Amino acid sequence: xxxxTQMEGPVTLSEEAFLTINCTYTATGYPSLFxxxxxxxxxxxxxxxxxxxxxxxxxxxxxxxxxxxxxxxHLEKGSVQVSDSAVYFCALSDHGWTGTASKLxxxxxxxxxxxx
Amino acid sequence: DGGITQSPKYLFRKEGQNVTLSCEQNLNHDAMYxxxxxxxxxxxxxYYSQIVNDFQKGDIAEGYSVSRxxxxxxxxxxxxxxxxxxxxxxxxxxxxxxxxPQHFGDGTRLSIL
Numbered sequence: 128x129x130x131x132t133q134m135e136g137p138v139t140l141s142e143e144a145f146l147t148i149n150c151t152y153t154a155t156g157y158p159s160l161f162x163x164x165x166x167x168x169x170x171x172x173x174x175x176x177x178x179x180x181x182x183x184x185x186x187x188x189x190x191x192x193x194x195x196x197x198x199x200x201h202l203e204k205g206s207v208q209v210s211d212s213a214v215y216f217c218a219l220s221d222h223g224w225t226g227t228a229s230k231l232x233x234x235x236x237x238x239x240x241x242x243x
Numbered sequence: 244d245g246g247i248t249q250s251p252k253y254l255f256r257k258e259g260q261n262v263t264l265s266c267e268q269n270l271n272h273d274a275m276y277x278x279x280x281x282x283x284x285x286x287x288x289x290y291y292s293q294i295v296n297d298f299q300k301g302d303i304a305e306g307y308s309v310s311r312x313x314x315x316x317x318x319x320x321x322x323x324x325x326x327x328x329x330x331x332x333x334x335x336x337x338x339x340x341x342x343x344p345q346h347f348g349d350g351t352r353l354s355i356l
Contacts, residue, residue, distance in 0.1 A: 131285070159342045170249075170333055170347035171286075178342040216285060220342070228274035228293040228339060230301070233285035 129154045133217050133234035140241050146204040148237045150191075150217035153198065158219040160184075160193055160200040161231070165214045174202075174215070207241045214238045245270045249334050249348035255356045256321065256328060264319045264351045266334035272346070273339050275317035279303060280331040280350075289332075292317055293339060321353060329354050 134149040152160070159178045163171040175184030180195035191202045200217060217234040247268045256262045268275065274293050278286040288301030292311040306325025311317055317336075321328045331352050335345040 161344055163347075168349075170247075170349045171335075172347070173344040176342075176344055228276070228291050228337070229343075230276075230288055230291065231286070231345060233287075235283065235285045 129158070129219060129221065129232040131217050131219055131232055131234040133215075133237050136214075136236070137238040137240055140207055140239070142209055142241055142243055143206045144241075146202070146207045146211075146239065148202040148215055148217075148239070150200045150202065150234060151198050152200065152217075152219050152232075154219055154232075157195075158221065159229075160191070161218045161220065162189070162191055162200070162202050163216045163218060165216065165236070167213075171216060207239070209241045209243060212239055212241045247334055247336055247346055247348035249332075249351050251351060252349070254351055254353045256353060257356050259323045261320055261322050262353065264321070264332055264334075264353070266317045266319065266348060267315055268317075268334075268336045268346075268348075269315060270336055270346060271314075272336035273314070274337045275311070276335040276337075276345060277301075277307070277309065277317070277319045278333045278335065280333060286333060289319065 130153045161176045162174040164174045175186040177184040177193035183192045189204045214236045216236045218231045220229040250265045276291040277289040290309045292298035308320045333350045334348045337345040
């Protein structure tokens with residue numbers, strides 16, 4: 128079955144540091160890949176996505192590239208801010224036919240804490 | 244603004260009691276989903292629905308039930324058969340394409356009295 132593995136947290140960084148959160152996956156076919164962010168007490172918000180190999184998703188200074196050869200989708204940001212403190216989830220979507228619901232498989236989440 | 248509304252935000256269950264969590268969306272999405280989130284774990288799928296009056300079990304459906312009588316609504320009932328119901332429950336919706344993201348509500352935190 129499908130699976131997603133994320134690096135263990137928490138990750139603690141100083142403001143303006145470089146961020147990498149590793150994500151690797153196992154899936155049949157060609158899944159779509161997503162990063163979601165969860166702030167305390169809230170639901171998940173989509174951060175970025177990539178739907179095919181070599182696609183780069185980007186949003187709010189965050190980037191991730193869909194690497195089929197290494198089955199990875201690592202999240203990066205060049206300069207983190209205190210407001211980026213949250214839990215980040217990597218997820219993949221079944222490759223289904225248009226017209227069917229796609230089930231997401233999530234990693235366990237990585238907590239990021241950014242300090243001044 | 245379009246979105247997903249979950250209520251209540253906090254819910255308490257007594258032993259032997261069924262409780263129902265509400266999820267409403269005005270995004271005109273066909274698919275809706277329920278996930279359970281436990282500390283230190285990712286989200287696990289409980290049930291999902293692609294169309295009114297139809298739904299499928301996810302990975303951890305035991306002790307839960309759902310209905311989909313309207314496109315906008317997908318309530319989840321946590322029955323007394325669910326022996327460990329304390330968790331954060333998230334509802335989501337999406338259009339019927341695997342390359343499109345799911346949109347999430349703000350969740351309901353269920354605790355046992």
